[in-house]
Amino acid sequence: MKAEIITxxxxxxxxxxxxxxxAWIGEQFNLNGIEIYQITSVHDDHDHILxxxxxxxxxxxxxIITGGLGPTKDDITKxxxxxxxxxxxxxxxPTLDAIIKRFYKRGIDMNKLNRDQAMLPENxxxxxxxxxxAPGMWFEKNDTIFVSMPGVPFEMKYLVEFELLPKLRATxxxxxxxxxxxxxxxxxxxxxxxxxETWEDALPEHIKLAYLPNPMLVRxxxxxxxxxVEKLKTEVxxxxxxxxxxxxxxxxxxxxxxxxxxxxRMLAQKNxxxxxxxxxxxxxxxxxxxxxxxxxxxxxxxxTAYSNQIKEKVLGVSAELLKQxxxxxxxxxTEMVEGVKRVMNAxxxxxxxxxxxxxxxxxxKPVGTVWIAVSGPNKTWVKKFIFVGxxxxxxxxxxxxxxxQILRRMVLGEL
Amino acid sequence: MKAEIITxxxxxxxxxxxxxxxAWIGEQFNLNGIEIYQITSVHDDHDHILxxxxxxxxxxxxxIITGGLGPTKDDITKxxxxxxxxxxxxxxxPTLDAIIKRFYKRGIDMNKLNRDQAMLPENxxxxxxxxxxAPGMWFEKNDTIFVSMPGVPFEMKYLVEFELLPKLRATxxxxxxxxxxxxxxxxxxxxxxxxxETWEDALPEHIKLAYLPNPMLVRxxxxxxxxxVEKLKTEVxxxxxxxxxxxxxxxxxxxxxxxxxxxxRMLAQKNxxxxxxxxxxxxxxxxxxxxxxxxxxxxxxxxTAYSNQIKEKVLGVSAELLKQxxxxxxxxxTEMVEGVKRVMNAxxxxxxxxxxxxxxxxxxKPVGTVWIAVSGPNKTWVKKFIFVGxxxxxxxxxxxxxxxQILRRMVLGEL
Numbered sequence: 013m014k015a016e017i018i019t020x021x022x023x024x025x026x027x028x029x030x031x032x033x034x035a036w037i038g039e040q041f042n043l044n045g046i047e048i049y050q051i052t053s054v055h056d057d058h059d060h061i062l063x064x065x066x067x068x069x070x071x072x073x074x075x076i077i078t079g080g081l082g083p084t085k086d087d088i089t090k091x092x093x094x095x096x097x098x099x100x101x102x103x104x105x106p107t108l109d110a111i112i113k114r115f116y117k118r119g120i121d122m123n124k125l126n127r128d129q130a131m132l133p134e135n136x137x138x139x140x141x142x143x144x145x146a147p148g149m150w151f152e153k154n155d156t157i158f159v160s161m162p163g164v165p166f167e168m169k170y171l172v173e174f175e176l177l178p179k180l181r182a183t184x185x186x187x188x189x190x191x192x193x194x195x196x197x198x199x200x201x202x203x204x205x206x207x208x209e210t211w212e213d214a215l216p217e218h219i220k221l222a223y224l225p226n227p228m229l230v231r232x233x234x235x236x237x238x239x240x241v242e243k244l245k246t247e248v249x250x251x252x253x254x255x256x257x258x259x260x261x262x263x264x265x266x267x268x269x270x271x272x273x274x275x276x277r278m279l280a281q282k283n284x285x286x287x288x289x290x291x292x293x294x295x296x297x298x299x300x301x302x303x304x305x306x307x308x309x310x311x312x313x314x315x316t317a318y319s320n321q322i323k324e325k326v327l328g329v330s331a332e333l334l335k336q337x338x339x340x341x342x343x344x345x346t347e348m349v350e351g352v353k354r355v356m357n358a359x360x361x362x363x364x365x366x367x368x369x370x371x372x373x374x375x376x377k378p379v380g381t382v383w384i385a386v387s388g389p390n391k392t393w394v395k396k397f398i399f400v401g402x403x404x405x406x407x408x409x410x411x412x413x414x415x416x417q418i419l420r421r422m423v424l425g426e427l
Numbered sequence: 428m429k430a431e432i433i434t435x436x437x438x439x440x441x442x443x444x445x446x447x448x449x450a451w452i453g454e455q456f457n458l459n460g461i462e463i464y465q466i467t468s469v470h471d472d473h474d475h476i477l478x479x480x481x482x483x484x485x486x487x488x489x490x491i492i493t494g495g496l497g498p499t500k501d502d503i504t505k506x507x508x509x510x511x512x513x514x515x516x517x518x519x520x521p522t523l524d525a526i527i528k529r530f531y532k533r534g535i536d537m538n539k540l541n542r543d544q545a546m547l548p549e550n551x552x553x554x555x556x557x558x559x560x561a562p563g564m565w566f567e568k569n570d571t572i573f574v575s576m577p578g579v580p581f582e583m584k585y586l587v588e589f590e591l592l593p594k595l596r597a598t599x600x601x602x603x604x605x606x607x608x609x610x611x612x613x614x615x616x617x618x619x620x621x622x623x624e625t626w627e628d629a630l631p632e633h634i635k636l637a638y639l640p641n642p643m644l645v646r647x648x649x650x651x652x653x654x655x656v657e658k659l660k661t662e663v664x665x666x667x668x669x670x671x672x673x674x675x676x677x678x679x680x681x682x683x684x685x686x687x688x689x690x691x692r693m694l695a696q697k698n699x700x701x702x703x704x705x706x707x708x709x710x711x712x713x714x715x716x717x718x719x720x721x722x723x724x725x726x727x728x729x730x731t732a733y734s735n736q737i738k739e740k741v742l743g744v745s746a747e748l749l750k751q752x753x754x755x756x757x758x759x760x761t762e763m764v765e766g767v768k769r770v771m772n773a774x775x776x777x778x779x780x781x782x783x784x785x786x787x788x789x790x791x792k793p794v795g796t797v798w799i800a801v802s803g804p805n806k807t808w809v810k811k812f813i814f815v816g817x818x819x820x821x822x823x824x825x826x827x828x829x830x831x832q833i834l835r836r837m838v839l840g841e842l
Contacts, residue, residue, distance in 0.1 A: 042442060
């Protein structure tokens with residue numbers, strides 16, 4: 013089954029709101045084997061809405077229309093639908109009863125705009141909206157299904173989950189799908205593609221691979237579609253086992269996990285404590301770690317040592333080393349990581365010192381130069397990275413993700 | 428000028444990523460008097476891309492195409508563009524040179540996929556992408572402009588700001604628009620609307636007001652469109668002066684400034700130093716402060732004291748107070764802020780201690796309870812806030828923004 017989503021609303025086109033509805037519907041449909049062919053966002057305009065519906069009907073067998081149904085929208089969408097399906101608005105008594113009950117419960121007066129929401133196209137099937145006043149509408153024409161829903165996210169989600177998907181599954185046209193996402197870090201997309209070429213070419217026809225890159229992180233999504241979900245799951249897991257052989261050091265997790273969550277789980281299991289000393293990353297590593305609920309179980313804390321004085325006074329970095337090698341150096345990174353581990357009574361520690369930019373670089377130490385040190389119970393590991401570009405925020409994010417990835421490998425015993 | 432945005436990428440259609448690019452472009456174009464007619468998201472598919480471009484050309488005079496240009500995308504978009512504009516891919520030497528330089532700097536090897544990114548349509552104008560390997564491409568056909576850009580948000584934003592908008596303005600088809608955004612903090616949108624009603628109703632016809640709410644921050648955007656920018660500027664500034672009389676304590680800055688930038692500028696002027704002690708905000712305040720380039724001039728550093736032991740050992744919080752009142756208390760917040768000010772030799776300091784959630788709340792101290800303390804050269808200010816909702820990230824952001832706002836008022840001498 014192939015679908016197009018049409019979202020109606022000027023607020024999307026002027027960038028006032030981000031269209032998160034379409035992404036949510038896309039994900040839900042994908043899990044039910046319904047392919048989204050296109051997403052189209054149009055104005056609150058009669059002719060434009062009709063044009064979009066007509067174009068969509070050419071390519072798909074399911075047209076989803078969201079938005080344009082609020083009480084102040086002048087019913088543009090409903091009138092457009094009536095014209096398209098050659099019908100008229102009539103009073104839908106169960107919807108009016110529900111609206112009256114709703115307003116009575118809230119103790120506020122209804123006006124004509126609210127009452128008009130019960131005027132619905134005569135030839136559609138009503139999808140009851142228990143969370144709002146505008147119901148969903150289901151039309152059929154020449155083997156194509158058209159569904160109009162309100163754009164309020166929680167109302168739309170309710171309608172999709174409890175009304176739309178059950179009705180779609182009943183058509184027998186949805187499929188079973190299984191997918192799993194492998195999270196990798198440290199290898200750029202193009203290099204990963206080289207390494208995985210043979211494996212990718214040998215994938216069974218019905219298993220699809222997608223590369224989804226982020227800064228310093230590439231997600232590999234394997235999707236399989238068939239009727240037997242259990243069989244698919246086994247097949248996908250088998251392919252992932254092969255992948256683990258090819259890039260063992262790059263995979264850090266699966267699906268929606270974050271690197272901080274993965275590390276947190278490992279530290280909690282081992283009953284080990286973590287501390288962080290940050291210079292150029294300025295608190296961002298600590299923020300990533302504390303974004304995970306329950307992190308107090310394994311996280312002691314951090315020091316952002318922005319000035320040399322703090323590096324000396326709080327972390328115990330030697331003034332002589334600072335003078336001789338500068339703050340951005342192997343020696344200082346090493347003393348920072350060992351200092352914070354000691355001060356915070358931790359088993360593992362991370363330290364960063366570098367030049368985030370956009371200015372402050374030199375010939376010898378250009379912007380993007382970052383020393384990352386990671387220390388565990390038995391050893392300290394330190395290395396220089398040079399991230400290209402003078403984009404401050406990006407250098408901070410990259411340095412932080414890289415440091416966490418190194419920590420993960422040290423906790424695993426790989427370093 | 429009327430535009431359509433076409434976003435290319437399966438990952439949008441299956442809901443793996445939300446299309447934030449289109450909203451951002453919509454906002455930027457809107458500010459330059461360019462109307463977005465439609466947003467269309469299509470698959471990484473040759474025919475589908477061509478169909479979308481053809482449909483767009485019928486309705487608009489500017490077609491923006493984003494995505495589908497990564498090194499593993501098989502150049503589908505570039506081949507589709509070549510077919511549409513009846514041209515071929517040729518080597519673009521400056522792009523190849525830039526790619527080679529990029530890889531050389533990072534010390535990693537290039538492969539054929541990277542090299543192929545320098546193969547570009549012969550008849551387009553190249554928009555140089557300083558932040559990535561895929562440049563932008565500008566085509567013209569029958570009075571319509573077509574621009575293709577990579578989908579990576581920060582690369583796309585760079586190209587729009589520094590390459591695309593200047594070129595579009597040079598066509599003379601954009602409109603003169605003047606806008607200024609007033610940044611307010613601490614008053615919810617609906618309350619602000621009440622306070623500003625009389626002022627808003629008296630605004631001249633050609634000055635439009637938009638409320639742009641964020642968590643704990645409402646931006647008020649004043650836009651005026653006309654031919655005489657200088658006149659518009661004077662008029663808008665006059666309205667903003669009136670606004671400053673109505674809500675003097677809520678305005679913290681203008682346009683794209685952040686609270687951290689405003690505070691940083693004030694501290695640098697006064698030659699004062701800042702330090703931070705974080706518990707529930709976990710490093711996020713320090714991250715916000717260090718996101719500002721040049722912050723080392725006034726920022727000494729921070730301690731994330733996640734465990735009580737660190738609060739005692741590093742910040743000197745009394746063990747007795749911790750035991751008697753708990754970590755989330757007025758007493759501990761006060762000792763944290765004074766401790767970090769002392770340890771870090773700062774003039775000003777912030778401290779937070781609270782329950783970010785989603786769990787860990789009690790009857791007496793529910794999730795969202797946060798004590799914020801701010802200390803200056805002569806006094807310490809401390810107050811309890813209760814943020815509603817158990818959303819961890821949201822509580823962290825709200826606590827951090829509130830703490831910075833209080834610091835701003837203390838530096839101004841308002842507290």
